[in-house]
Amino acid sequence: MTTLGGLAPSKPSSSDTLVAADGTPLVRKLAQVTRRARLKAFLLVLPLLLFIVVVFVLPIAQMLWLSVNEPTIRQDLPRTTARLATWDRQELPGEDVFAALVEDLKDARERQAVGRIGAMMNHVYSGARSVFVGAGRRTGSLAAPYSKALLDLDATWGDPRLWIMIQSMSQHTTSIHYLNAVDRTLDERGNITPVPENQRIHIWIFWRTLWMSALITCMCLPLGYPVAYLLASLPLRTSNLLMICVLLPFWTALLVRITAWIAILQSDGVLLSSLAALGFVDMDTAKRPQLVYNMTGTLVAMVHVLLPSMILPLYSVMKTIPPSYARAARSLGATSLTTFRRIYFPQTIPGIAAGALLVFILSVGYYITPALLGGKDGVLISNFIALHVESSLNWSLAAALGGLLLMATLILYWLFNKIVGIDSLKMG
Amino acid sequence: MTADQSAAPPYVQFKDVQKSYDGRHLVVKTLNLAISKGEFLTLLGPSGSGKTTTLMMLAGFEVPTHGDIFLAGEAIGKVPPNKRGIGMVFQNYMLFPHMTVEENLAFPLEVRGIDKATMAAKIKRALDMVSLASFGARKPAQLSGGQQQRVAVARALVFEPRLVLMDEPLGSLDKQLREQMQYEIKHLHENLGITVVYVTHDQSEALTMSDRIAVFNDGVIQQLSTPADLYEAPVNSFVAHFIGENNKLPGKVTAQSNGVCRVALTDGTEVGALAVNVAGIGAMTTLSIRPERVEVNPTAPEIANRISGTIEEIIYLGDHLRAFIRAGGTDSFVIKSPNRTRSHHLAKGQNVVLGWKTEDCRALDP
Structure with a gap:
């Protein structure tokens, strides 16, 4: 029996079950009557649901799956995968594993897959490409015992770390990419260990992304709060005009806005040239402060781009606060400062939280602005994800980085819901 | 004060x-x-x-x-x-x-x-x-x-x-x-x-x-x-109309003395009223009479002003009846009749005489 809205008693008995006039239990009758309406409602959202599943949920799920399961090694080195499955990582693998690897490489060579294997292994073990390609080229001339033959060919085959990496990459679920994403790797005993200092980049970029996002949020709030207040309190005609000004950035192409910022901020751009003409900065462009292609450029442009995302939730909350609250506080004896601090501000906290959450989440994943304005030290984690997808072709690492980003966002969302309550989130 | x-x-x-x-x-x-x-x-x-x-x-x-x-x-x-x-x-x-x-x-x-x-x-x-x-x-x-x-x-x-x-x-x-x-x-x-x-x-x-x-x-x-x-x-x-229920009868002052005036209504009937806010003889005025001060078919001799009219509508309100009467140049002269047995003789279309004391009727600005 279906329960609807808690109408059905937990233990239906003849005495406490309400029945409709025709004798059917009321709950079932209600379900029958509402079924058509519910079916209709479901059919209405079905196209969107399918669209979201096909173009959004599935690709993301597949990408995230890639971060723990990269099938290349397993498919290209099937025998090695099978032998390594039971290897205990205590000492170098036995002759059978070496023999299996040589057999696999022979097959791979025929399929011209050795390069691919090398590239894949190179993501987790630097230098692995040449080791594999070298071995693959000589598979024809190698003879048993293969362990000795391979070690003679390249001493790297004697490094247990290489074998640990082959084993990790061939597993159905591996944590190696996530370890990589947080600048960790496995040592020759299979223990988690930090990568050498000169290779630690991701953690640093993660911190910078979070820190920059926090900074952008902190800059958007004091810039947006007074504007939102004006929007909410001005008469309709004026506030509509102001609203258009706020929304104008939304209606302009992102690329145009970013290019405009380059034109303004670059060393011979509008801003610095004007300042130079007024004598505040040097006339020599080389000696002027660098405002673009670094963190400053990213910061300025992203604050500009994300400001409406702060203003709109604030505005929608402020709009619901009647001005009479302030009057009530004033008549009770509060100064205008106390009125703001104790009465107005606390009531806008849901708006602040919603705006801050929105701006922070958007900037954590922002790509285009830092990519164009960030130069070397203004790039964020999303630019690294793009780099791994486009250039280094290390999709598993990109997926792991993306997965961590998604996790951070979900944690933030959970915290927001815990502290402020998601019901109070209002947009526009 | x-x-x-x-x-x-x-x-x-x-x-x-x-x-x-x-x-x-x-x-x-x-x-x-x-x-x-x-x-x-x-x-x-x-x-x-x-x-x-x-x-x-x-x-x-x-x-x-x-x-x-x-x-x-x-x-x-x-x-x-x-x-x-x-x-x-x-x-x-x-x-x-x-x-x-x-x-x-x-x-x-x-x-x-x-x-x-x-x-x-x-x-x-x-x-x-x-x-x-x-x-x-x-x-x-x-x-x-x-x-x-x-x-x-x-x-x-x-x-x-x-x-x-x-x-x-x-x-x-x-x-x-x-x-x-x-x-x-x-x-x-x-x-x-x-x-x-x-x-x-x-x-x-x-x-x-x-x-x-x-x-x-x-x-x-x-x-x-x-x-x-x-x-x-x-x-x-304005006050008369804003506070409580009130009958407004437009008319013209024909005589005035000692705070009392005679007013000719638009249908020609002449009644007496307190001259509270009138400009003088010949001026237009609005008479204000509270519905509960109007008596239907009065018998008492001190009720000096009497006009006749026809009941247009009766509304039953439990404790009293409210009747709209065509009289004195208006078709919505309101009276309130307490719901005693005597009131039940009122019926739609009936001709009645409405009466009130001069001191209950105030001649105000038009």
């Missing part, structure tokens, strides 16, 4: 106060108003009559365009609202939603720097006063409309203000609760001896609660008097 009242300076005084928002129209036109200490004064009028603007000027949220306002002898025109010591109850309670009832009551005390112990005692007394002693820890949203209203009243009183203003405080309550709150506020006023200025557009509310009522229309006080005087002796047809 009696002689001893005029000797003492009034507690609140508006002196030639004018207010304009746009520089073209006066919302309040040359207002002079004196309120004595301990009085319950109601500003009554239709919306847009200037009553709320007057209240807001007193509270300090609007600045008079001209004139001065005095509170306890001191000009308060330049005093900001938080320094005026005036408690205010708003239309939609305006309890701070993020604070509990106690915190709401504590707010005016905290901003005055009152110590914790005194504060707790005052809050307790204020909550007891509105019988909400056990509701201190609740948020406003957890209270009913009537309870929120009581908290709002308690908050406006807790800091012992010099004056309490109420801006249509009962407007959002249902009828029954509104009547109950009217009595509660009236009793609070009587027990505490506070001075209250109350704004409403509901005339029965004004009649129930007030010591005096100022009827506003078009930015001018039309009449300022006690509830009884306002109902019994309106000075112009």
